Amino acid sequence: MQLDRALSRTSRRLIVTLFIGQGLALVALFTTVAISSIAGVQLAGVERVAGWPSTATLIGGSLAAYPIGRLMGRFGRRIGLSIGYIVGISGGLLAGAAMLLRSFPLFLAAMVLLGASRAAADQARYAAADVSPAHLRARAVSLVVSAGTIGAIIGPALTPIAGRLSEALGADKLVGPWFANAALFVITLLFVSIFLKPDPRDVARDIARHERAAATQPDRSAAPDAPARSFGQIVRGDVSVRVALIALALAQVTMVMLMNITPVHMTHFEHGLEDISFVISLHILGMYALSIVTGWISDRWGRRLTIGLGALMLIGACVLAPTNPDTLPLAASLFLLGLGWNFCFVAGSSLLTDRLRVNERARIQGAADLVVSVSSAIGSLSSGELMASVGYQSSATIGIGLAIIIAAATLASARMPLQTVEV
Template identity: 45%
Template sequence: MNRATSNRLLYILFIAQSMFSASQIAVGTLAAIVAVRLAGTESVAGIPSSATTFSQALMAFPIALLMGRYGRRVGLSLGYGLGALGGLVGLVAIAHLSFPLLLVSSVLLGVSRGSADQGRFAAGEMFPENERARMIGRLVFAGTIGAVVGPVLVVPSGNLLGSLGQNPDMGPWAGAFILSALSGLLIFFLLRPDPMLIARTIATENNKSEVQQPARPLALLLMLPKVQLAIIAALVCQTVMVVLMVMTPLYMDHHQHGRDHISLVIAAHTLGMYGLSAVTGYLIDRFGRISTLYAGALVIILSAVLSPLSANEYVLAATLFLLGLGWNFGYVASSSLLADALRGSERTRVQGINDALVFLAAGFGSLASGPLFAFGGYAAISYMGIVLAVMLMGFISRLGRPQVEPAITNAQ
């Protein structure tokens, strides 16, 4: 394996993901506001976000199959290209005051995100197992760039479009078109050789017999304890994180917090999610996937216990930071565990199923969070998070034990 080549491709993935993440967050900043203006009713405010989440979930597996057949470069390039198309459709939607077209844009952006999120697996498979979590963590850190740059793009891009005689609300969608297109071009022309080819080279160097063995049936792969644990951990961490994060601004609004306080709390949460990814990746490689999953579950429980105890913005900033950090532990560790448990051609199929299930659960959790908040308040949301995280610890204890892998069969 040529180490310099793997590092170069990791930088390319990082740059592309950073640009794409910034464009997505910029669009998300105004999506609900623009939806209400186009439709004329506040009841549709959450629909674009839901359309993005569910399209991301439903297309994760087909995109993974595409990557498995044609490589990461083709799948990622196509995903970024659809993101650029989504930005373009969003521009047309706002120009023509069309809410249905805005939903089409949201769906395209969701499909694009479903592809881009699988870039973390491309990063991990280019390096040996003992470095995999660090490399996945470095790509997840690209989300920090997006979190910082994305909101900053909203006003200047809007001013630019306004100076050209267009609606300033078009700014983020114009940014999505340009940045997604740049990401797609960068990946298509420079992500060579394909990360999957490097993964095969590593497998050959480390275990030649593995390369010669046929891919195991999907049903057998989903029965592997480590695969089950990776999927369950990702699903629980994503769901708890999304539900608590989505309801925190509403909880703060009920306690008369201003937008500046809410922004502070969400910024702290984003820092916890992405800002320490390189460090958590190192810790995962150093102390192991299972230990880190335990740590992630415990940090999420601590966050959920503390969150409803005070409405002070600094306390909430600390608890939401912990929530983001717990998610980061679970997200990076489960992604690494899933990659470790699978062989080359098996990875894309199971990784696609993983992302589909995770984002479907997060989407339904987001929809359910409103009624749950109305019924039991912020405390009910927190209690649900505690229950799910405790259940996760039980799964870690049961499925994280050393296992004898089932015999390999060449079932057709």
């Protein structure tokens, strides 16, 4: 189905705006991603707290995901994203102040705020889905997800520059990146506040009405005025939503768990920081760089098939990673791990949006992101314990089991008829 020309132009412009805004937000966040654990250890004076900043970030994301979704549902995507960026500004400033004041508790509070800002920024992909017709939805989601490539390249490159600037001003080199983080969030806030108009929520209603009038889109998004259902009603009543949630959550656990323990595994084989950085860089590339291809596959071949392919990639990564500790095989395995996550993430996000009414989307998507955030926290917190207790290979085997569940759920759902909704 083709939208009318004016609506189509608005849709394309908003998707580009969301892509640029997400790129700016992730540059801000990735500027400090490499130094948070170092800063935490420096402030606390003990290495055992190295994982605490990351955990605080995950807690912040978990706490914010659902409220920010409800906020977007009530006041619109632009307001919700803007509030998230303001929280990010506050987090960056607070972290910089914590470094100057040498306060570890203040630093952890800042990490919670930055985690909340990431949760808000990640919902930009759903805003892109809002402004796209169903047959182009995954490509819109994937374009916004691909902005992570910009963040992954530019953000870490700004870290040493900001560090040198803070040293030139007489402060510790770990102070500057946090204030750079805040400054970048200011730019993001201004950009989105000015250019993300009309609000994607309003455009979504126009598209849903257009699709309903054309009688070509019998899914949930074609019923913008139908009563909103609760999260429980939707999950119990729609197998596709259950598949989307399983894909999003279990792919996240698998990815985070193996990603976190691979650097430790590499140190056991005397790999240096250069090798470890190379492997993680390839992993991040897999997570984001091919997102547009993923979106095309999902729109062309279907969400469930794309999720199934992602599950197979996750299985392949978990099988291959323990077999060879050399740098290149591990880099290939971690790239495949990131790509499998990307397939599940893009297609799962698109499938979830396909099955929701317009007046349900922001709230239910926030609840879904809460599930993903909690899953990420579980993967992060359990990874070290699993590595210490059962080792790298057994941890990867657990990842295989989780990916098999994704594949099985997708295969089982393919045998069931697609539910319709009474409107």
